Amino acid sequence: MYGIVNKAIEELVLSNFGEEKWELIKKRGDLELDFFISNQPYDDAITYQLAKAVSEEMNIPLGEVFTAFGEWWILKTGKEKYGGLMQSGGSSLKEFLINLPAFHNRVLLIYPKLTPPEFKISHIEENSIQVHYFSKREGLQQFVRGLLQGLGKMYQVNTVIELLESREEGSSHEVFKVSW
Amino acid sequence: MNTSGFIFDKEQFNRLFPFYILVNKNMIIESYGHSLEKIYPGCSGKKFLDHFILSRPEYISPEFAQLQSLGSQVIILRTNQSIQRVLRGQIEYLLNEEQILFIGSPWFDSIEEVTDSKLGLHDFAYHDPMIDLLHLLKTQEIANSDLKHLVETVNKQRTELKLLSKIAEDNINSVIIANEKGEINWVNKSFTKVTGYQLEEVIGKKPGSFLQGPGTDQKTISYVRKQIQSGESFYAEMLNYKKDKKPYWVRIQGQSIRNKHNELTGFFALEEDITEQKETAEKIADTERRFRLALEKIGDYVWEHDFRTGKTIFSKSENEFLGYTTSELTNNQKLWWENVSKEDTHLLEENDLKYRNREIDSHNLEYRVIHKNGIIKWVLDRGVVIEKDELGNPLRVTGTHTDITHIKQTEEELAQRVRQFQSLSENIPGVIYEFEFREDGTDGFRYISPAIETIFNIKPADFAQYINYIHPHDRARIIEKNEYCKKTLQPFYDESRLIYTGQGLKWIAIHSSFSYIEKNGSKVFTGFLMDITERKNAEEALRTNEEKYRSIIANMNLGLLELDINEDITFANQSFCDMRSTV
Numbered sequence: 069m070y071g072i073v074n075k076a077i078e079e080l081v082l083s084n085f086g087e088e089k090w091e092l093i094k095k096r097g098d099l100e101l102d103f104f105i106s107n108q109p110y111d112d113a114i115t116y117q118l119a120k121a122v123s124e125e126m127n128i129p130l131g132e133v134f135t136a137f138g139e140w141w142i143l144k145t146g147k148e149k150y151g152g153l154m155q156s157g158g159s160s161l162k163e164f165l166i167n168l169p170a171f172h173n174r175v176l177l178i179y180p181k182l183t184p185p186e187f188k189i190s191h192i193e194e195n196s197i198q199v200h201y202f203s204k205r206e207g208l209q210q211f212v213r214g215l216l217q218g219l220g221k222m223y224q225v226n227t228v229i230e231l232l233e234s235r236e237e238g239s240s241h242e243v244f245k246v247s248w
Numbered sequence: 249m250n251t252s253g254f255i256f257d258k259e260q261f262n263r264l265f266p267f268y269i270l271v272n273k274n275m276i277i278e279s280y281g282h283s284l285e286k287i288y289p290g291c292s293g294k295k296f297l298d299h300f301i302l303s304r305p306e307y308i309s310p311e312f313a314q315l316q317s318l319g320s321q322v323i324i325l326r327t328n329q330s331i332q333r334v335l336r337g338q339i340e341y342l343l344n345e346e347q348i349l350f351i352g353s354p355w356f357d358s359i360e361e362v363t364d365s366k367l368g369l370h371d372f373a374y375h376d377p378m379i380d381l382l383h384l385l386k387t388q389e390i391a392n393s394d395l396k397h398l399v400e401t402v403n404k405q406r407t408e409l410k411l412l413s414k415i416a417e418d419n420i421n422s423v424i425i426a427n428e429k430g431e432i433n434w435v436n437k438s439f440t441k442v443t444g445y446q447l448e449e450v451i452g453k454k455p456g457s458f459l460q461g462p463g464t465d466q467k468t469i470s471y472v473r474k475q476i477q478s479g480e481s482f483y484a485e486m487l488n489y490k491k492d493k494k495p496y497w498v499r500i501q502g503q504s505i506r507n508k509h510n511e512l513t514g515f516f517a518l519e520e521d522i523t524e525q526k527e528t529a530e531k532i533a534d535t536e537r538r539f540r541l542a543l544e545k546i547g548d549y550v551w552e553h554d555f556r557t558g559k560t561i562f563s564k565s566e567n568e569f570l571g572y573t574t575s576e577l578t579n580n581q582k583l584w585w586e587n588v589s590k591e592d593t594h595l596l597e598e599n600d601l602k603y604r605n606r607e608i609d610s611h612n613l614e615y616r617v618i619h620k621n622g623i624i625k626w627v628l629d630r631g632v633v634i635e636k637d638e639l640g641n642p643l644r645v646t647g648t649h650t651d652i653t654h655i656k657q658t659e660e661e662l663a664q665r666v667r668q669f670q671s672l673s674e675n676i677p678g679v680i681y682e683f684e685f686r687e688d689g690t691d692g693f694r695y696i697s698p699a700i701e702t703i704f705n706i707k708p709a710d711f712a713q714y715i716n717y718i719h720p721h722d723r724a725r726i727i728e729k730n731e732y733c734k735k736t737l738q739p740f741y742d743e744s745r746l747i748y749t750g751q752g753l754k755w756i757a758i759h760s761s762f763s764y765i766e767k768n769g770s771k772v773f774t775g776f777l778m779d780i781t782e783r784k785n786a787e788e789a790l791r792t793n794e795e796k797y798r799s800i801i802a803n804m805n806l807g808l809l810e811l812d813i814n815e816d817i818t819f820a821n822q823s824f825c826d827m828r829s830t831v
Contacts (some may be wrong), residue, residue: 071391098508100406103398107391117664152359153383155368167369174380176389 069115071104076145077180083144089125097121107183112205138214142222154222156187161223161248165189165197170195185212189236196247198232202240209234209242216246225239264373267323267335269350273312278347282337283371287354301326303334312543315348316341323350333365353378359386422498422519428512430454430476442521442547444491455517461489472502479504479512485522497526513795518699524613532715549649552580553631555603560584569627571620589624602641609633614652626656673697677706679777683760685734694772703779704746704754719745719753727756733773737762740773743780755784 081090094101096119104110119137122129123209146154147207156172158164169187185203201212213229225248233239258279261268266283276297285291291299297310306322308314318339337352353372356362359382372379410619416423422439426432432450440446444461461468464487475482482753484501489495502517521615540550541561550563560581570587577745588596592615602608610632616624631647660724674697682694696708707718718726722744739761745753803806807824813818 070392075394098507103394103401105391105394105398107387107394150359150383150386152363153379154377155363156359156367158368158370162370163370163725170374171369173374174383178384232662 069110070106070114070179071108072106072145072149073115073117073141074110075104075106076141077122079144080096080137080140081188084124093121093125094116094201095124098106105155105162109131109179114209130207134208134210135214138211138216139218139221140214142215142218145213146218147222156241159217161225161227162192162197164219164223165199166192166247169219191245196245199244199246201242201244212244216244220246220248250265264375265374266371267350267351269296271312271315272348275312283337283367284354286367286371287333290328297494299328300335309732312348315339323352324355325350325352325422351778356382358382418828421521422515424455424515424519426455426517428479428514430515433514433640436598437521442490442496442519443488447583461487461493463487464489472500474513475502485526493602496521497523512767532592543648550646551631552644552646554644561693561744569617570621578775584617586615589618592616601635606640606642611640611647614656624653625651626653628652674699677703677778681760681774681775681777682763683775684766685771685773691730694770696809700777701775704756704777705748706746717748719747719748721745733760733762734771737771740775743784754779755781 076235078090079146081093097114097120097122098115101110101114119130119133122128123133126133128136142154157167166189169189172184172187175182183204185201185208186204186247188200188202189197190200191198199212201209201218213231217219220229228247230245230247231242232245233241233243235241254263257373262282262413264646266281270278270280272278275651276298277291277294277299280291284445301390302308302310302315302323302774305321306316308318314489319341321338323337323339325334327338334355335350335352336732337350340349340351341347346456353368353376354365356365356378360381362382365508369379375733384416391509394411401673412708417436419436419438420740421579422442423434423436424432424439425434431452431454435445435447435450437687439450455471456469464782468484468486472482472484481502481504484502485499488498498519499522500517500519502515504512505514505516507513531555544563549569551560552562552563558581572583575829585593595613595615599611599613603611613629613631615627615629617627618624628650629647630650631645632644633642635642676699679700680695680697683691684689684694693708693712693714696711698708700706700708700711704711711717715723715726722742726744729740731740732738737791740758742758744756744758746756757778757780758775759778760773763773763774764771801821804821805823806821807827808819809817809824810819
């Protein structure tokens, strides 16, 4: 993953738990890196190690760490660093989600070393939509849930997110139903 | 719309080129894209040149005929608005329709400008890379900020590293960095200064191979070697040798260096030159030995108590206080305490508590111990703390036991004498005193018994100015006699009058004789003051009567002759004498 992902985890920990905890987490995750460069690719394992270390150090289930991180990614990293881009995604949650597949396909070429996930939208209703998540990475569905929750908060709407299908249950990809 | 074989409806064309402009030969805008309409509404059917300005190429006149020929150029248009928007694209002349088609998209410097223009992602054709370009710019901007931060971090770390290097380099102690085999990689300036070896001479060598020598303790060498071989830290004091073979003492703190996998990668050692410390300690130990010996020679028993172990060690093999040998007493504080007189045990207990509570650093106690044979002995027990922990708690106390039985007996006898003397001085009908003639020429009382207050109604302290109490007629005589006694040390005797303001006078008899010379050279007379007022009054009465009768006898007409036992005349009055001359 690109450094910006790890950097966001770092900022999440620093902002919520302080520098001392961040050092402990790095030590626990056996990470010797002092610095992440946003546009440099890093081994995915580093991101997983970080999340695992946060989970162990803070005694929080790994899934919850990813969910919290997904929200943080939207509300802090996205809004603060890519504010304009996020805003250009749409004027409502629904519009943003509809644009989500195109957005990720665009990203593919901007970050040539990235394997971004793919999204598909279906069942577009007045108050709900289904988001299909295709990824080569395992174990990030809670992260996607956090992203969707974060988007809800960004557009200031109460959302309910249901996981309709998942790879763990034999499906080819995850399907989330986002209702508001 | 027929485009040479391609037929699109307006919606399709809008999806592909949402910022297009179609202008007819009259330079009227026939239609334009949805997204362009969002940022510049109301242009349809209006004059192209009223709403758009040709920025590039600027050199041509913006007429239909001129525009037709611009098919092979990049065209830049500006909207004729208060906030001008820039469109970048190209022009295609549609021959059959006699129209000019502009295909392009707006140019933005930042993604914020896109949102300020009320445009969104969906307003751009999927093939249009404008948004991606801005995304890329944003990413680059963030990366630049990261790099700036990284440079700051690296600079900070470099400064810290420089500081650490400087600390190691300039450390007053020797610093050695060795590899995992214990071979030197680096030494600091202090090392070269202390040992005389230069860095290049020692690199790759094991410190022991050139620093140790004949006087180095073999056990310490084995210990350090074992620790290095097993990759463990070590701490030792060791005798090393400089390049010039001069020995010096070092205190070594060795620390293993390990990587994140806990694999040994080297050693870091700090060597403190403790030669002076060792010499001082040796001198102290030597002084202690001599001191202990001196104390023992003069009869004191030296002991040492360790608070950590609770053990007490006595220096002499025979302990004459209790009659036990040291082997019985060694490490046995209990035995000593058990033989302390029960009346005095509390003194030791209180003293011990004060040490533990850090209230005292030394003590001086007198108490009784009972010898094996039942005899009570007095001990002067003195001690002082010689080692404390970091909190100030005593760890070791050393001191002496001195037999003061004889002193105590003498003190008791002396106290008895004092009591006797006090009783005597309080009960005899007179005042006992000591009067001294000092080396500096002054004189005065050393002691006046309290009886002076009951007999003469004068406080002892007030009588220090005794001359004020002496009748003025007697003062000169007293002073004269004092001077005489001071010179001759002859006994002093006088009968004088004491005067009391408004209370009349009293007669005193003063007897004193020379007793001894004080250490400071004062000559001390011991004396006795006695109230002789009654005697003096009786004598005066007698004398008055005698004079009266003598006058009567002298003046009466009757001869009077007094003879002693041998019939010798002892007295004859005037009448008798007159009669004799007449007869």
